[in-house]
Amino acid sequence: MKPRRIALITSGILLATALLLLMRRDSSLGSLEIQGAVLRQDPDLRRQQPIADARVEVRSGRSLWTGETNGEGYFRIPIRKILLPGSQFSFTITHPDFEPLHVATSVGLRAARHQLHIFRLIPTTPDSSQQAPGASPVRVTGLRVRFVENGSTENNIGSISRTFEVKNQGNQPCDPKSTCSPDGRWRAAQMQLPLNAGAGNRFEQLRVSCIAGPCPFTRTATSTDAHNASLMTVKAWDWSDSATFLVEAEVYHTSFSSAVHHLFPVLFGRTLNFTLPSNEEGVSLEAELNGTMMVFPLGPEGDLSWASCVVRESDSSNPMHVYHCELKPGFSF
Numbered sequence: 001m002k003p004r005r006i007a008l009i010t011s012g013i014l015l016a017t018a019l020l021l022l023m024r025r026d027s028s029l030g031s032l033e034i035q036g037a038v039l040r041q042d043p044d045l046r047r048q049q050p051i052a053d054a055r056v057e058v059r060s061g062r063s064l065w066t067g068e069t070n071g072e073g074y075f076r077i078p079i080r081k082i083l084l085p086g087s088q089f090s091f092t093i094t095h096p097d098f099e100p101l102h103v104a105t106s107v108g109l110r111a112a113r114h115q116l117h118i119f120r121l122i123p124t125t126p127d128s129s130q131q132a133p134g135a136s137p138v139r140v141t142g143l144r145v146r147f148v149e150n151g152s153t154e155n156n157i158g159s160i161s162r163t164f165e166v167k168n169q170g171n172q173p174c175d176p177k178s179t180c181s182p183d184g185r186w187r188a189a190q191m192q193l194p195l196n197a198g199a200g201n202r203f204e205q206l207r208v209s210c211i212a213g214p215c216p217f218t219r220t221a222t223s224t225d226a227h228n229a230s231l232m233t234v235k236a237w238d239w240s241d242s243a244t245f246l247v248e249a250e251v252y253h254t255s256f257s258s259a260v261h262h263l264f265p266v267l268f269g270r271t272l273n274f275t276l277p278s279n280e281e282g283v284s285l286e287a288e289l290n291g292t293m294m295v296f297p298l299g300p301e302g303d304l305s306w307a308s309c310v311v312r313e314s315d316s317s318n319p320m321h322v323y324h325c326e327l328k329p330g331f332s333f
Contacts, residue, residue: 032079034058036117038069038093046268049324050074051121052312057092071312071322093119137332140306142288143272145263145323146295147280150256157201158251163211163244166191170214170240181217181239188239197230197251206249208234213243220245270327272307278319285325298323306331 038054040047050073058065058077067077091103098121105117168189174180179188197203208220217240225231236245265274265285276283283298289306302309302325309325327333 032081033076033114034065034079034089034117035074035076036119037073038075038095038119038121039073040098041120041122044269047271048120050312051095051098054093054095054098054121056119057094059090059092060087072314091117091119093121095121097125098123137330138290138306140287140289140327140331140333141291142286142293143265143267143333144286145265145274145276146282146284146286147261147276148258148282149261149277149280150258151279153255153257155253155255156250157253160195160203160247160249160251162193162247164191164193164236164247165242165244166218166236166238167242168238168240169242170217179237182219186239188237190235190237193234193236193247195232195234195247195249197232199230201251201253202229203232203249204252206232206234207247208236209246210236210243211246213238214240215243218243218245265323265325267333270333272325272333274323275314275320276323278313278321280321283323 038051038056040049040051042048050069050071052069052071052073054069054073054075056067056069056075056077058067058079060079060081063081065077065079067075069075088104088106091101091105093101093103101119101121103119166189168187170186172187174185174187179190180186181188195203206222208222210218210220217238219237221235223233223235225233234245234247236243263274265272285296285298285304287294287296287306296304296306298304298309302311304325305328307325307327309323311321311323314320314322
C-alpha cells in the first residue's frame with residue numbers, strides 16, 4: 001500500500017476517533033432535553049402572564065418534536081436523536097389567542113444544551129385599555145374576593161374502658177371438634193365482646209390486654225364491621241385457667257364545616273391577581289361599579305361583564321389556584 005494512501009486512511013481514523021470523543025465528551029448522544037416557558041409579551045413584567053396550552057414545535061433537519069405548556073407556561077421536550085455540537089434547531093410556538101413565534105438556535109457547548117428557553121407571545125386581541133372616543137370609563141372599586149373553604153375536624157369526644165373474663169379450665173385435652181390451643185393440644189375457650197362507638201363515631205387507639213390469670217396462654221384479636229365503622233368486635237382465646245382482659249379505646253367524631261373567607265386582590269395596571277387554596281368553592285368578586293355594590297360569581301368560564309379571568313393550577317408543592325383577571329374596554333380601576 002502506498003504511503004500516501006496509508007496516511008489518508010490514518011488521518012481518517014484519527015478524525016473519526018476525535019469526532020467520537022468530542023461527541024461523548026459533549027454528552028449529546030440522545031441526552032438533550034429542551035425546556036422553558038411561554039409568557040405573554042408585555043413591557044410591564046407584572047403583566048407577563050404564563051400561557052397554558054401553547055403548542056411548542058422543535059425541528060432539526062427533518063426531525064420534529066412537539067410539546068405543550070402546562071398551567072405555569074412550562075414545557076419539556078426530550079430529544080431522541082444523535083446530535084453533533086452546533087446542531088441547528090428551530091422553534092415554532094402557537095396559541096389561538098397569540099401571534100405565532102418562530103425562533104432559530106443551535107446546540108453547542110454543554111451549558112448551551114441545557115439552557116432554559118423563554119418565549120414571549122404577542123396577543124392577537126386588541127389592548128383592553130382602548131375604549132370609544134369621548135366615553136367615560138366605568139369605575140371598578142372596592143374589590144374583594146369571597147370564597148368558601150370546606151374542612152373537617154377530628155374531635156375526641158370520649159373513651160371506653162371495659163373488662164371481661166374468659167372462663168376455662170386448664171390442662172383439658174382438646175376435642176378435635178372444639179376450639180383448641182395453637183398447638184392443638186388443649187381445649188380453649190373463646191369470647192367475643194361487641195363495641196359500639198355510636199352513630200357517626202369511630203374507635204381509635206384500641207388496646208386489648210390480659211391483666212389477670214395465665215396471660216401467657218391467651219390470645220386476642222379485633223375486627224371492624226365492613227359496613228359500619230362505629231362497630232368493632234374484640235375476641236379473646238384462653239387455653240389454660242380463666243383469665244381477665246381489659247379493653248380501652250378513644251372515641252372520635254368527624255365534624256364537617258364551611259367557612260366563608262374574604263381577601264383583597266392585587267392590582268397591576270388593568271389586571272388583578274389573587275391565589276386561593278385548591279379546595280375553594282363558590283368563588284365570587286365583590287365590586288362597586290360607579291358606586292353600586294354588586295357580587296359577581298366567578299364561574300368556570302371566568303367571563304364577567306367587566307373583566308375576563310383565567311385560572312390555572314400551580315405545580316408547586318403547595319397546591320393552589322392562581323387567578324388572573326383583565327379589565328374589558330370601557331372599565332377602569
